[in-house]
């Protein structure tokens with residue numbers, strides 16, 4: 001048997017090697033000036049992030065979860081209020097709603113895009129009202145890097161007087177019909193967790209808005225609800241700052257981000273071209289740009305996903321991951337919260353049993369991509385033969 005290649009699911013080392021001298025210099029500058037908290041790199045990063053996406057204001061913060069929370073705190077979210085979130089997402093999207101004592105109401109997903117289903121959102125609003133909750137807001141998620149169905153969700157939000165917070169922890173850098181992610185809705189939150197498309201070397205996040213008042217409120221909330229100075233507290237806030245070191249690192253990573261988005265899209269196109277005839281590949285609707293936080297395939301109902309993943313790893317050395325094996329409305333911490341249907345969410349329950357993601361990062365050599373395609377094609381062929 002030939003030796004298996006060493007394939008990384010996400011290759012952060014290759015990116016680091018590309019910009020190592022710049023990172024070293026950026027870190028050295030921070031060590032030299034010593035302004036570890038709110039140093040000049042923080043303001044510089046905020047300016048560049050806003051310019052990158054075209055939002056009026058960018059506010060950096062401690063992580064993507066706090067980014068979401070800052071918006072909900074600025075919106076003064078209260079108990080008895082309902083916030084509509086997809087069930088097929090990372091827990092943080094719903095967690096922040098529950099933090100403030102409000103009720104996350106879980107919405108089903110679209111099979112083709114994995115994103116929030118606007119028809120299920122309508123149903124969830126009716127369901128919340130029936131339960132005596134006040135519909136307050138909606139948090140669409142750009143799952144796996146693909147922008148949510150904003151042009152269908154926005155009119156529903158408007159009709160019911162809901163604010164819209166875009167959870168772009170996976171989608172920052174994407175485009176929606178000529179609009180950059182970061183400029184849609186009342187606010188957008190993103191995460192700089194190392195594995196996200198734009199990641200730092202620790203925890204980090206940012207919030208975007210065009211609303212000056214909201215920006216000022218969130219800037220205060222980020223530093224314990226400060227007023228005129230930090231020992232004048234005008235509201236209950238948090239310690240939500242981004243470290244200067246992380247800002248310095250992000251500035252170097254932001255400089256190559258557009259290039260990386262192009263490379264991610266080239267890899268996704270190559271995967272889809274090589275696999276579309278044997279498995280359901282992720283669709284990107286016309287007018288949208290994904291940043292491919294994940295490249296996610298969908299198996300047919302009943303296909304042996306575990307066996308396929310195991311064979312890919314054991315026989316070919318190809319790592320795969322399942323995002324997400326259990327939708328939130330079925331999780332221990334969240335199963336008491338309402339769903340759009342008052343019961344099951346059939347699409348996301350089915351998706352969570354059928355999806356898996358291939359290695360995705362901007363530094364994969366072409367021959368590795370071809371090898372992954374060939375490996376998956378043979379595993380799928382062997383599995384089918386066995387079933388026949």
Ligand SMILES: *Cc1c(COP(=O)(O)O)cnc(C)c1O
Pocket residue numbers: 063064065066089090092093141167169170190191192193203204205
């Ligand atoms: C990663 C992620 C978050 C949370 O970001 P952190 O920086 O880890 O707190 C929120 N929502 C989604 C969809 C995510 O993928």
